[in-house]
Amino acid sequence: MTSRNSNGIGNCWDNDIPPQLLFKKSEPFLNENYDAVPTKNFEKTPSTLSHNNSVSCDDLKGVGSLSGTCILNSSLHLVNDLLILGTGSIEVAPHVLITCPIKGCLISFNISGNAKIALGGPPPAQTSGTPSLYDGAGGGHGGRGASCLKSNRTNWGGDVYAWSTLSDPWSYGSKGGSTSSEKQYGGDGGGRILLIVKDTLHVDGFITAEGGQGGLDGGGGSGGSIMVHAFKLNGNGTISAAGGSGWGGGGGGRISLECYSIQDVKITVHGGQSFGCPENAGAAGTAYDKLLSSLKVSNDYFTTHTETPLLDFPTTILWSNVYVECNAKALVPLLWSRVQVRGQIRLLDGGSICFGLSKYGVSEF
Template sequence: MATVSSCVLHIILNTFILFIINPSFILGENDELSIVDFDFNSFNGDYTPPSPPPPASPPHPPSLSCEGDLGGNGSFDTICELNSSLNFGKDVYIEGIGSLHILSGVIVSCPMVGCSILVNISGEFVMGVNSSIIAGTVFVEAQNASLSDGSIINVTALAGAPPPQTSGTPSGVQGSGGGHGGRGASCVTDNTKLPEDVWGGDAYSWSSLDEPKSYGSKGGTTSKEEDYGGGGGGRIEFEVESAIEVCGSLVADGGDGGVKGGGGSGGSIYIKAPRM
């Protein structure tokens, strides 16, 4: 009973205060009691609620469709078969609960520095005879994976940006080699300096010893006007739930600098699977 009395008293006090502050709450156009003519906006004033925060950027591009985007047959929810070659100019992301089969002779390519081809499927990933994938990063997550005879995943000289702690790219115009797990080599001979003072690009390690995966470094150049250094090697990564069979090739070499530049350092190949 005390609670009811307290609530009634609270309502009476609030109504009295409301009447004192804004008599229009009870006075209409004819000075009669009314709540229909009450202007609720009078309590808001110029207040504007804050705008919501911008949506977080997605961790990867939207997933492409098998038939509409890739010109294949089927669906990534069942089996998608790619029977014609594809050339991309930006990152590629594929996701589904089915399987992906790249048929014999098909080339899937994004030959740009740092370009990524990411595949996240629940079924099988299969590369047919003499099929190819070319990009800066190739990541595949699947139940099983199979690379047939003559197939190749090639990320040579297509490394993206170096890790934040160092570039691994040699300074100067001596055409030295790029660094990675060890220091790059240098062709300069200088008897007045210690050997460690004439090495090429700096060494750097992976962010995790359990997951050694990072780009290689670009080689040095011999010209201030042109960059002749070979590109660093890219990244190949497989995370497979059951088994992976590799009868083809996985290549993550650094690029050749030729006669006017140093060679790039190799990238990384990381495979995680119960059976290989």
Template sequence: MASLFPSFLRLTLLLTLLASPTFLLYPVCIVSALDDELSVTDFDLSLFHQDYSPPAPPPPAPHPPSVSCEDDLSGIGTLDTTCEIVSDLNLTRNVYIEGKGDFYILPNISVYCSFSGCEFAINVTGSFSLGENASIFAGTFELVATNASFGNGSTVNTTALAGSPPPQTSGTPQGIDGAGGGHGGRGAACLMDKEKLQEDVWGGDAYSWSTLQRPWSYGSKGGTTSKEVDYGGGGGGRIMLVVDRFLEVNGSLLADGGDGGTKGGGGSGGSIFIKAYRM
């Protein structure tokens, strides 16, 4: 060895676990100089300290064309001036609202978009207001505005209205043990079969295809205890508020998972993201 490696060189042997299906250990020899001026090989040891990051989710689908204030929403005014919703709405499809004016849902008015994953999105240059005791029910509620206010007793409720889960995993437990749905963590396990061990029963898989800084994932459905009927509670929906200036919330923003009752596991909660200059 002395003839091959002078005294100013050292031989470092690293065992590296390569990411291969067989998980074999491969020895890697690295020869480096003790003197900074001489380097036989340049190897970046920081490669061994990097965490694996899953690929980013695909970009969201583009919004559909905007609806109109009077013709589609039975409101008063226009979206480029002021649009007021003065009567209850029962929506049967995703709705996207865009304009340069203000958008007001008057007190005691309800907007229902109650099928799973239904999207109700508002993007206005002016102000948005959800009046006292007014409510919005949807799988996704997305708001972009300069100012926004949510009156006393108002509610944005996406509970148990989650849309389709990501294709990588549903987060829904397998089998008929009635376990809880997974999301940011694994769902609660429920041992119903006395012939199984506790460690053999798992809740729904953990998943999240958005960051903690900008959560935007649906919750997942809970498990069932029947092969014929799906008793699992639905996953929670999504709420996003992006307000350039002032946001006032005196109501409730809900993205809870649904209750599975005595025959099903509860769904996991969804996502709420709020960004405002002042709240």
């Protein structure tokens, strides 16, 4: 995950705690076993986390500095609020945890560079959306990957999967295809991100689970999965599970938002650009608003002939609205598919829906 100029809220530390981290110097921060010690008379004021309370990279037992790059290699166990303020970047190494079990504990990152968090290690080598041929097609996930093969039949790269869990997506993206049977040139699939914030998530940078680049010898990887649960989501930044570019562009991933207020943040799940057929980018993924029960399929004006299949629509609790926009091409492929929502199905700015397959063009609308 990458974030610029962001204020994060989270939950976490080591020994020899600097006094500026404590509300009362007499209160212990950690015990001798590096476990959090509960604090008493815990009170906060608006000025508690000021610039004077900010810690250094050394205070965090990290390597480097917050004016350059600070790398955290050890887990942090907090018993009080923490402010990390700097003009550089911070990187949290794999398997490093930042935890604070105290109710109301606040951890703020306010940095001008990048916040890189390595969570779960490498994704699986291959997922179900990886193309099987050697034509450099893009990987699929929320949308199909693009194929640049020239033929009279409908072509696409990797196919979609995890449709039934689009409201709570938690699948990796898929690797793009290669142009060689001896070496894998395809871009990697996007990762998985889950953000749970009690109050406000402010994003002025980038939170990405995008597919990797495939170059001229491989397809782009498909976007991964992002879930955001927050009371408010705002800022001028971007949350993206877009497909990666390659010979054939990767399909977009899946994003789900559960937020009572969303302002200004750009949400994108577009397919990746195709170097081998520029007019045919990867297909758009899915962006789902969980509170509104609303689905959006947008390709951000990237031209494509590759479709985003919309499979079984819910029939017990109907979706409110479905938007297909910005050159996205949706496909309802199942025989006798029923497309029903409480509100509107809107096609905007070049968006389209195709019903049925070429041999079985029957759907109920």
